[in-house]
Amino acid sequence: MGDMVMSSNFRVVLAEDEPRILQFLERKIQCLDSRFEVVGSARNGMDALALVEELHPHALFSDVQMPVMNGLELLAQVKSSCPDVKAVIISGFRDFDYVREAMRYEAVDYLLKPVLDEDLLKLLHKLADELEEAVRLQEREAISKAIENRLDLTISSVLSHPxxxxxxxxxxxxxxxxxxxxxxxxxxxxxxxxxxxxxxxxxxxxxxxxxxxxxxxxxxxxxxxxxxxxxxxxxxxxxxxxxxxxxxxxxxxxxxxxxxxxxxxxxxxxxxxxxxxxxxxxxxxxxxxxxPLKSEETKDSHPAILTSNQSQLLKSLISSGRTDEVKKQLENTLQNWIDCRYPQMVFENGLRQLFRLLASATSITDENELYLVQYHTLAFFSTCRTPEELFPEIWEAALHFLNKQALEKDYGRKTAEDVEQYIRLHYTEDISLETIASIMGFHSVYLNRIFKKEKQITPIQFLINLRIEKAKEFILQHPDWDFTTIGESVGYHDPHYFSRAFKKVSGMSPSEYRSMVHVSLKI
The missing domain is CATH 3.30.70 (Alpha-Beta Plaits)
Structure with missing residues (x-):
């Protein structure tokens, strides 16, 4: 895109070594078609080339035989430096070789001297039509580039165009x-x-x-x-x-x-x-x-799209396993958003809130999983024709969370039962949370969380409670056993540690418990 873009007139440079013909062409061109303006003239090819490179005209009318640089050499140079310029050769030579050579440099036409008004007018109209189409295409290109922020800001004629x-x-x-x-x-x-x-x-x-x-x-x-x-x-x-x-x-x-x-x-x-x-x-x-066009100062005012009451109700329905009611509530929520005619951006924020609530209520903590569910649903939303088409996608996402919660509950329950069974079989041994986790194939933190969620107690506290309960049974069944033996029988090899653990769990020392049991038996 050159400086010729979006000019109000078509600029012409003339190259002719005969002053009389030069004046004739300048007068006739501007007289026959007011859309053309002669902006420069030269009497040799070298000066003409300098004018073309300086003025960037739409068209160049050039004689063939000129001093310093002839017309064909001028066309070759112009084609290289200013390819958008349309060239017209004017000559008294009828030799076809000149015509062929001029066409090789993409001259748009070839006029013979003496130039007749009729021929010149016909050529000017043809040239104007081509230039108008070229200018229109260039203007379209400039507009497209401006829209895409790719406009060349160094093109002064474009920027100065009124x-x-x-x-x-x-x-x-x-x-x-x-x-x-x-x-x-x-x-x-x-x-x-x-x-x-x-x-x-x-x-x-x-x-x-x-x-x-x-x-x-x-x-x-x-x-x-x-x-x-x-x-x-x-x-x-x-x-x-x-x-x-x-x-x-x-x-x-x-x-x-x-x-x-x-x-x-x-x-x-x-x-x-x-x-x-x-x-x-x-x-x-x-x-x-x-x-309407919104100014930067315009504030969007919309109520909280997912209210606290709606959130609490959904959490309650999910917690109680009332899947049909969850579906109905989601349908009502979506329809309410549609009826309120929330903008898409507000609508999408509401969906993100909704999915985060579903993930939280079903104990889904994987952020990547949450992101993928949101991304898939929002991508569908952006291409659906009506928001009502969105509900099956929302419900599918909700079922994903609900089903995963059910699977994780079953899995968590089974894992906790396996841990409990292991502890009951090995409570007399020197075991730790890390030992149990290694045997079960879990990380100790994860295993601790799963067991506590299902049993409301940590595995280690369950082990301690089990050992103390077994110790109480031994105290009752074997009144002649000393506390060191009883402690070792339930996994405590340090009698002082056993005594402290016993008192912490039961609220009394082993000896106090034995005394209480014997008094009860006598009564």
């Missing part, structure tokens, strides 16, 4: 993450292909002389760009445009958002960011509408 642009975002479907865009790109490409934008604009009563539909960052977004003076036509036609687009959206909602102010080319990216921000904050799942 034209301002009106930009409107057309969004089909919901907000989408990168993964969803990749997976559903073909779906939205097919939707866009079916839309005849020229016809849609006409049916919407939006008559625009110059307009462009440009791609956005998202596969389901397009931008309608037009000149500032046509902004009113777009704004008044938005309601009809919305209705005209709906039949082509494949059942997805359609949202439009228009910048209230026109922007110069180099600020289009800022406008796009503002539109994206507004759509991101205001898009309501399943609803087609014209969205």
């Amino acid at each position: 034209q301002n642009y009106c930009i409107t975002l057309i969004a089909i479907g919901h907000l989408m993450n990168n993964s969803s865009q990749i997976l559903h790109s073909r779906v939205f490409q097919n939707i866009w292909k079916k839309i005849d934008f020229q016809r849609i604009l006409e049916k919407s009563g939006i008559a625009l002389k110059n307009w462009w539909f440009c791609d956005g960052w998202n596969v389901n977004h397009k931008y309608l760009v037009c000149y500032a003076e046509e902004m009113a036509a777009v704004e008044s036609g938005l309601p009809v445009l919305l209705d005209e687009l709906k039949p082509f959206s494949g059942g997805y909602p359609v949202n439009l958002c228009m910048l209230p102010d026109a922007l110069p080319l180099y600020k289009l990216h800022e406008g796009v960011l503002a539109l994206q921000e507004s759509v991101g904050r205001a898009l309501i799942p399943g609803i087609s509408q014209i969205l």
Whole structure:
């Protein structure tokens, strides 16, 4: 994209060594077609090349035979340094070799001297049509690059161009993450292909002389760009445009958002960011509408989407194993969010709250697992046509947590029973939590947590209690045994440690317990 982009006139440089012909061409070109302006002239090829490289004209009219550098050599140099310049050869030579050589350097035409008005006018009209199309394509490229923030800010003529642009975002479907865009790109490409934008604009009563539909960052977004003076036509036609687009959206909602102010080319990216921000904050799942542009100061005010009462009720239902009631409550919660018309971002935050609650209520502590469930559901949400389609996904996620909780309960119960059985069989031995964990194939911390959750007591405390209960039985059954023997019989080889453990569990020393038992037996 060169300096010629979006100029109001087509600039021409002339190269002709005969002053009379040079003046004639300058006068005739500007007289026959006012769209052309001669901005420089030279009487040899070298000076002409310098002018072309300095002025970046749209077209170069050059004689063949000139001093210093002839016309064909000039064309070769121009093609290398300024390939966008369209060249026309003017010569009195009818030799086809000149024509062929000129065409090799992509000259657009070849005029013979003396140049007739009719021939020159015909060529100017043809050249203007080609240049207008080229300028339009270059302007589209500049707009697209500006939207994508890839505009070359060093191109002074683009930045100084006085034209301002009106930009409107057309969004089909919901907000989408990168993964969803990749997976559903073909779906939205097919939707866009079916839309005849020229016809849609006409049916919407939006008559625009110059307009462009440009791609956005998202596969389901397009931008309608037009000149500032046509902004009113777009704004008044938005309601009809919305209705005209709906039949082509494949059942997805359609949202439009228009910048209230026109922007110069180099600020289009800022406008796009503002539109994206507004759509991101205001898009309501399943609803087609014209969205207002929200300023940075605008505060979104929504109540807590998942209330404490709803949270407590769900936890209670999950804890009591009332699966059918859990499903009903989830359906009611989702329908309430839909009826409240929460924006998608608020809706998604509510889903994250909901999944974290489900994970907490079912004792799922794996953050990666929670993330994957959230990611899968939110990805589906971004590509569904209506929020009602989301419930089966939410319920599937809830069942994942509930079923895993049931499996973990069974597994935890079985593990705790195995640990208890091992302790009962080996309580007389010198065992520790690490010993039990190693034999069971678990980490000691995990085993301790599982056992305590199922038995409401740690494995070591269970071992101590079991040993003391067995010691009490020996005291009762063997009144002649000393406490050292009894302690060793239940796994304590230090009589002082046994005495302390006994007193801590039963509230009295072994001797006090024996005395109490004997008194009871006598009575």
